[in-house]
Amino acid sequence: MSLSKNKIKVIQSLQRKKGRIQHGLFLAEGIKVVQELVASSFELHSLYVTEGHEHHFDAELVQLVTEDELKKISTFKTPSGVLALFRFARIQDLQLDGLVLALDTINDPGNLGTIIRLCDWFGVKQLLCSENTVDCYNSKVVQSTMGSLSRVQINYVDLEEVLQKIPTPKLVADLDGENLYQAALPKKGVLILGNESNGIGTELKKLKDRSLTIPRFGIETESLNVATAAAIILSEFRRNQ
Amino acid sequence: MSLSKNKIKVIQSLQRKKGRIQHGLFLAEGIKVVQELVASSFELHSLYVTEGHEHHFDAELVQLVTEDELKKISTFKTPSGVLALFRFARIQDLQLDGLVLALDTINDPGNLGTIIRLCDWFGVKQLLCSENTVDCYNSKVVQSTMGSLSRVQINYVDLEEVLQKIPTPKLVADLDGENLYQAALPKKGVLILGNESNGIGTELKKLKDRSLTIPRFGIETESLNVATAAAIILSEFRRNQ
Numbered sequence: 001m002s003l004s005k006n007k008i009k010v011i012q013s014l015q016r017k018k019g020r021i022q023h024g025l026f027l028a029e030g031i032k033v034v035q036e037l038v039a040s041s042f043e044l045h046s047l048y049v050t051e052g053h054e055h056h057f058d059a060e061l062v063q064l065v066t067e068d069e070l071k072k073i074s075t076f077k078t079p080s081g082v083l084a085l086f087r088f089a090r091i092q093d094l095q096l097d098g099l100v101l102a103l104d105t106i107n108d109p110g111n112l113g114t115i116i117r118l119c120d121w122f123g124v125k126q127l128l129c130s131e132n133t134v135d136c137y138n139s140k141v142v143q144s145t146m147g148s149l150s151r152v153q154i155n156y157v158d159l160e161e162v163l164q165k166i167p168t169p170k171l172v173a174d175l176d177g178e179n180l181y182q183a184a185l186p187k188k189g190v191l192i193l194g195n196e197s198n199g200i201g202t203e204l205k206k207l208k209d210r211s212l213t214i215p216r217f218g219i220e221t222e223s224l225n226v227a228t229a230a231a232i233i234l235s236e237f238r239r240n241q
Numbered sequence: 242m243s244l245s246k247n248k249i250k251v252i253q254s255l256q257r258k259k260g261r262i263q264h265g266l267f268l269a270e271g272i273k274v275v276q277e278l279v280a281s282s283f284e285l286h287s288l289y290v291t292e293g294h295e296h297h298f299d300a301e302l303v304q305l306v307t308e309d310e311l312k313k314i315s316t317f318k319t320p321s322g323v324l325a326l327f328r329f330a331r332i333q334d335l336q337l338d339g340l341v342l343a344l345d346t347i348n349d350p351g352n353l354g355t356i357i358r359l360c361d362w363f364g365v366k367q368l369l370c371s372e373n374t375v376d377c378y379n380s381k382v383v384q385s386t387m388g389s390l391s392r393v394q395i396n397y398v399d400l401e402e403v404l405q406k407i408p409t410p411k412l413v414a415d416l417d418g419e420n421l422y423q424a425a426l427p428k429k430g431v432l433i434l435g436n437e438s439n440g441i442g443t444e445l446k447k448l449k450d451r452s453l454t455i456p457r458f459g460i461e462t463e464s465l466n467v468a469t470a471a472a473i474i475l476s477e478f479r480r481n482q
Contacts, residue, residue, distance in 0.1 A: 110351065114466055121465055123458030148462060181480040217364030217479055220392060224362055224472075225355055231465075231472040238458055239422040239477075 003048075003069045011073040011085065017135045024088050026137035027073075030080045031056050033146050037086055040150030045085040048073070053081040075139050088137065092153055095126045096166055098188055099237055102128040102159055104204055105195040106226065109134050113144030114227035115193075120148035122234040127152050128190075130159045159192075160203055166190055169209040172200050173229055177211030185237050196226055244289075244310045252314040252326065258376045265329050267378035271321045272297050274387050278327055281391030286326040289314070294322040316380050329378065333394055336367040337407055339429055340478055343369040343400055345445055346436040347467065350375050354385030355468035356434075361389035363475040368393050369431075371400045400433075401444055407431055410450040413441050414470055418452030426478050437467055 003011075013019025014027045025045055028034050035056065038044055047057060048065045070079045101124050106112050112134050119127050134141065136154045163170060169189040192208065194200030200208075214224065214232050224232075244252075254260025255268045266286055269275050276297065279285055288298060289306045311320045342365050347353050353375050360368050375382065377395045404411060410430040433449065435441030441449075455465065455473050465473075 114469060117462065117465065118469060120459045120462045121455075121457055146463070151459060151461060214362075214476070215479070216362055218361045218392065221358065221361045221389060222387070224358065227469065228355060228359060228472045231469045232476040235455070235473040235476065236480075238456070 003065055003073070008069070008072050014085065015075055015139065017138070020088075020135070020137050025085045026088065026142060027075065027083065027085055027139055028142050029074060029076055029083045029139070030143070031082050033143055034082050034084045036147035037084065037142075037150065040147050042086040042089065042150050045087055047084045048082075050079075050081045056082065089150070089153075091155070094128070094155055094157075094162070095153060096168070096190075098126075099124050099234075100126045100128060100166075100168075100190045101230070101234070102130075102163065102190050102192045103133050104130045104159060104192060104200050105198070106133045106193070108196060109138045109140035110144060111196065111225070111227045112136060112138075113141045115230050116141070116145040116152050116154070117148045118227070118230055118234055119152040120145075122238050124234065125153055127154045128159060128162060129154060129156045131156050160207070163190065163192070163204065163207050170207055172205065172208045172211045173214070173233055174199060174211045175213055175223075177213040180212045180214050180233060180236055183210070183212055185240070187241065191233060191237070193226055193230055244306055244314070249310070249313050255326065256316055256380065258379070261329075261376070261378050266326045267329065267383060268316065268324065268326055268380055269383050270315060270317055270324045270380070271384070272323050274384055275323050275325045277388035278325065278383075278391065281388050283327040283330065283391050286328055288325045289323075291320075291322045297323065330391070330394075332396070335369070335396055335398075335403070336394060337409070337431075339367075340365050340475075341367045341369060341407075341409075341431045342471070342475070343371075343404065343431050343433045344374050345371045345400055345433060345441050346439070347374045347434070349437060350379045350381035351385060352437065352466065352468045353377060353379075354382045356471050357382070357386040357393050357395070358389045359468070359471055359475055360393040361386075363479050365475065366394055368395045369400060369403060370395060370397045372397050401448070404431065404433070404445065404448050411448055413446065413449045413452045414455070414474055415440060415452045416454055416464075418454040421453045421455050421474060421477055424451070424453055426481070428482065432474060432478070434467055434471055 014025055020026050028037050047061045048063050050065060050067050050070050054062050074083055101119055169186050171189055172192045192200055255266055261267050269278050288302045289304050291308050291311050295303050315324055342360055410427050412430055413433045433441055
């Protein structure tokens with residue numbers, strides 16, 4: 001079997017958000033990531049492997065391609081021998097019970113990937129993303145989250161609109177809030193984290209009930225990376241539960 | 242003034258560890274990072290800017306170059322207009338008092354950069370790196386740590402040898418240790434974190450006095466990124482101090 005020109009074009013289009021939305025598909029590469037996603041709740045659409053990589057998967061799932069073909073559809077400089085397409089998760093109703101994490105305008109795929117893994121680790125089931133937050137099916141996000149992507153429900157929403165309707169307390173992370181280590185943290189609520197450079201948007205900030213600050217022990221440090229801040233705050237929410 | 246061929250060659254060599262060690266210099270790019278480093282304890286060696294960027298710095302520091310010249314020495318696809326060379330920090334005696342962080346075989350520059358910023362935030366003055374840990378003067382590390390690089394003392398050492406001589410407790414992070422949230426953490430000690438895939442080396446593990454585990458609230462999550470784990474554990478060390 002070989003890949004048709006048209007199929008190659010479709011797969012290449014998945015490297016852009018527009019193409020992914022058009023086809024409802026995303027792309028994952030590498031044995032480990034693809035194995036995790038095949039075993040997850042994501043529905044496999046196609047699995048392409050080069051010779052020698054068939055034995056990692058059930059024979060009926062695999063389509064053999066040449067190295068030249070894989071090179072055309074891979075996002076890697078050195079393709080790993082395994083590339084798969086999966087269907088988007090079905091859009092589900094928001095699960096606003098318990099602790100929810102909301103992200104405002106997160107641009108960096110690595111940060112989003114790390115935050116999705118953190119949600120999975122700390123049992124945060126619902127992640128709300130502002131519509132301009134980087135796409136969770138971006139291939140860099142997919143590669144860094146691995147299976148976690150299937151275990152955290154991610155919805156892209158008008159954050160202002162959704163947060164206005166949520167009755168549980170809304171907490172933001174900023175530089176002049178309550179000392180995180182001394183604050184009594186609620187079991188139910190929304191933690192809102194903002195953009196890497198600009199923090200949380202002005203309109204969203206108005207919706208906050210409380211703000212939290214991670215105490216600083218160095219003198220001149222300017223700020224923590226948003227994924228690092230998420231790690232510290234989520235850990236603090238869970239430590240007493 | 243224009244850059245000689247030889248100077249260009251020297252600057253290009255700084256993109257590799259060998260070249261950096263040979264010249265005792267490292268490279269930083271972008272207004273913000275370079276400004277932070279100029280204001281830090283690092284000694285500036287040369288500062289190259291293209292027209293229109295001179296006003297960000299003291300006039301006597303600046304050497305004007307053309308965009309073509311900057312392109313030749315930049316590590317960026319789209320050079321930012323500002324590139325500087327700094328001398329390595331002088332190697333200082335280890336500061337083993339208080340809380341020390343030790344890294345075994347960390348490969349990813351982004352992880353090392355995040356960890357250096359964390360040390361700065363949480364007031365960890367001494368970072369020990371195994372000799373095969375990624376170079377802290379790697380340009381990706383420099384870009385991500387910004388000024389923090391000058392405020393944390395980093396020594397590359399034979400970890401086994403150094404740790405054997407340290408009298409304070411040695412704690413490792415792994416998956417079957419004490420519950421981090423319930424452990425009484427010492428004020429003085431060394432926290433040892435291991436490689437992204439393989440954890441801490443066998444010989445080093447033998448030196449541990451205790452091991453700590455970050456409790457997991459999800460069911461299937463495999464692991465946390467090492468920089469994320471560092472964030473959570475360092476926060477826990479500091480929260481009660």
